[in-house]
Amino acid sequence: MRRSQRRIALLALSTLVGSILVTTGPAGADPTGPSAAASRSQPEDRESVRLVHIRLTGADMLDKVAAAGFDLEHGLRRVPNGIEGEAVVTAEQVTELTAMGVEVLGDDAGFAWSDEADGGLGVGAASARAAQPANHDATVRVVRADWFTTKGQGFLYVEARTTEGQQADPVVGMQVENDSGKGTPFGFARTMSRFVDSGQYMFHRNLFKLDVRPNKIKLTSSTGGVATGVVSNWLENAPPPLTANPSYKSDFVDGYRHPQQLFSRAKEIARQYPDIAEIVYLPNQTNGYQRKAQAQIGGTGQAAVVVSSTAWGHQGGNDVTVDFVDRPDPDLPLAVEVTGKAVRVLLATDASGAPTSTAAEVAEALRTRSAGLIDRAHPYRTNEGTGVVAPTAGPVALTDFLDQKRVGAPEGEVPRGPATIPVLRIGKHRDGKKPGVLIQAQDHAREWVPATTSLESAERLVHNYRSDRETKKIVENTDVFFILSNNPDGANYSFYNFASQRKNMTNHCPDVSADPAQRNSWGVDLNRNYRVGSGHDGYAGGSTNCVSGTYQGPEELSEPESKNIIWLVEKYRNIKFMMSVHSNGGQLFWQPGAYIADGRITTPRPPLGDEAFYWQSAARILSQVKAHRETVVTPENVGGSSDVLYSSAGNVREDLYHTYGIYAFGWEVGGSVYNPATGDWQGGSFQPEWDGNPELVSGHAETMEYANGIMEMFRVAADWGRDRKNPTSQLVPGAGRYSRPVDVRFETSEPATIYYTTDGSRPTLESPRYAATEFREPGQVFHVTETTTFNWFSVDSAGNIEKNYDPTKNDKRNNYRTATIRIAKR
Secondary structure, eight states, rough: OOOOOOOOOOOOOOOOOOTTTOOOOOOOOOOOOOOOOTTOOOOOOOGEEEEEEEEEESSHHHHHHTTTEEOOHHHHHEETTTTEEEEEEHHHHHHHHHHHTTTEETTTTTOOOOOOBBBBOOOOTTTTOOOOOOOOOEEEEEEEEEEEEEETTTEEEEEEETTTOOOOTTBBEEEEOOSTTTOOOOOOEEOEEEEEEEEEEEEEEEEEEESOOEEEEEEEESSSSSOOOOESSSSSOOOOOGGGGGTTTOOOSSSSOOHHHHHHHHHHHHHHHHTTTTEESSSSSSOBBOOEEEESSTTTTOOOOOOOEEEEGTTGGGGOEEEEEOOOOOSOEEEEEEEEEEEEOOOBOOOOOOOOOBBBHHHHHHHHHSOOOOOEEEESOOOOOSOOOOOOOOOEOOOOOOOOOOOOOOOOOOBBBOOOOEEEEEEEEOSSSSSSEEEEOOOOTTTHHHHHHHHHHHHHHHHHHTTTTTHHHHHHHOOOEEESSSSHHHHHHHTTTTTOSSSSSSSOOOOGGGGGGGGGGSOOOOOGOSSSSSSSGHHHHHHHHHHHHHHOSTTTTTSSSHHHHHHHHOOOTTTTEEOOOOEEEEEEEESOEETTTTTTTESOOOOOHHHHHHHHHHHHHHHHHHHHHOOOOOOOEEHHHHTTTTTOOOHHHHHHHHHOEEEEEEEEEOOOOTTTTTTTTEOOOSOOTTSOOTTTSHHHHHHHHHHHHHHHHHHHHHHHHHHHOOOOOOEESSSSSESSOOEEEEEEESSSSEESSSSSSSOOOSOOOEEEEEETTTTTTEEHHHHHHHHEEEEEETTOOOGGOTTOOOOOOHHHHHHHEEEOOO
16 A cells, blocks of 8 residues: 555644543744835845854744845754854845844854754654653653764764753753763763754754763753663664765766756756656746846935836847936926837926926836836835936946856856756656656755756766666666756856845846845745745745745745646656755755744644654665765754754645655755864855865765765665565553553554554554654653553555555454553552
8 A cells, every 4th residue: 555645734633642641742832023124125246245154043033034035044053042054145234134133143154063062953763762661750851862973073962852841940951971881880961952943942952072982871850850861873884885886987977067057968868868768848937047127227215216128138128228318498298208129208397497207207107108118117115206307317228137147157148038947757667657756956046066966866877777786776666857957047047147046036026126136136935835834824934025035926836846846746646755955054854844933833744654764764865975975964954844944834845745645855965064173063055166175065075975865865765666565563561461550652663654543443544643752752652551452553654554454444354453451450
């Protein structure tokens, strides 16, 4: 049985708990504030902006700053006193940020974490569990304790919870100690950091630098709770990557590629390898690398007029000129003359012959009397246009500004107009019977490494198909779809005009934000334009401000680029896996991706079985990344994206998972790399120098290591497609007679979802699902106080059901699992 398609209503999942069972539930959060006015200042060109390192008090401030139109980089990390990251800003915007309460720490600063309280946010069902017996009265829990090494240095990551964590007055503290190996005493007490998101206590967690691998940790809460846990390995002893084969071919991409180069190479691959590759063309053309020609005449005061052509710049708009003409005669009316592409506004005069036409009057005349040459004309931003327009020194030429090539941009003219996006499909059997994998790169234009990483992965598939056994298995057992650039218009703008462009080039802005000085802030954030958990439904992380970096669009699926993704997964229903590749945060995440800030109500969390499968897959993928140059994506950066990063309303992953049952990953490639020379973690960038430091920040190195990870994702999908083995499960401790109440839990042989009953009835797909103790934790513990019979069955990620039980039929076999816990009466 395969996962059924499901369309969800975004409501909190109800819990089914009998009188004999004790479980925990969610808590609340603070709402975000209102958006700032749309008329705030915007960066004008490449030279006017810079990166600044900032600190925000929390997710609520993050939402306010993003909604106000500030362009925040992806390299955001939670720190004990808030969230730190980078913003693309002008000098004027630095002042605005400070006024909003944002702490500006400096220009382009890297992150430096204390050994005593190293920031991080991690979790996972596959992590170490507390060594003490499960106890529903415990006030402290070890969520995970992970050990990893990178560049010769060891690190211990610890995450823990206390039932008193929401208590803030006084703040509940926690200390962690570790031993120095099996049988050694605890020591090295350190204070853990308490983390709160939108007013909701999340957990305590830290990353510590250690030279010796510990075996156990001990947690002590300031309220008296104590817990111990066993340390597990994170990404240690990974199997060798495909590149370990001496005959394996890799390192095909030798530099950044703009969309024309990416699409040309995709078509060439299909031509060269017709037996395993083809091109699928997406039906919705993009809105195009094109702009209306504009001019802003008369400065920025009440006499200023903003003019936009009807025709696109390259289709004649750039040939239009506008001239405001002074006439010496008295009492003349406002008039407009049009000769060819030349528009002359003859300004009205008073009795003395002085001009009297206001900006509002001139704008109205241009809109209505320019013979169709002018599409939009209006006063500057929020001005009412009451100022008297001054004559121009001569005709002012309108321009779309797309002829201004960015310094260092590659040679070649960018095609104007709408683009058709090709999808490179690779697989020996492209008949819909093999599990499909969608790799979607460059939703965000300035993220250049995701495109080269995806292209490198495609090259490896076709070049190694006939010579490498593992690659042959991938190509013959999966059906891979590569969208090498899902935002070609924005990507071209990033390459040729404004390197920091994030969104596409569609301008939905009203007049208040439509002047040319704001052109670098127009567009829709494609990864906020989907239907599940969207900003239109009240979820945080998408903006209604058209110049915000996270502008969600006027409606869900308003953009052709997002419509294309839905078309693709609906046409090719065999697509069961998806990776949306971004940069440069160094995270790997999945659902939930968004929450309503008031109460921190997330979109539905995946069932525990799916969560475990995500973690298992992540460990495989990230182990192969580490194999290239020991880059570690740390546990703090893996999990539900709204938990490890921030709320991103209307992201593609939520839509594909909840609507179509696709295992949808989000990947922030790049991120922090440990620098042994300084002892710090060094951050990356969206466009790192291609041949930079091969051990630290390098576009080439990031491309190669993350291509390793994508190749492993293909192997995950191939294994999933061949999985015919039924899972097994058990209740621990098992059936039997107990003299007092007992705590029990389920365990499975592989990631699987358990459906159970405690009232003696047959378990079905409508029965309660075994859930996590708390989000980002392993399964709940049932405190059994009287005799109870558990009936259950498990279903793995591939749809295999334990003991071939059919939960849809009421047959006589009833071959589900059952166990009775008998509690002796006193």
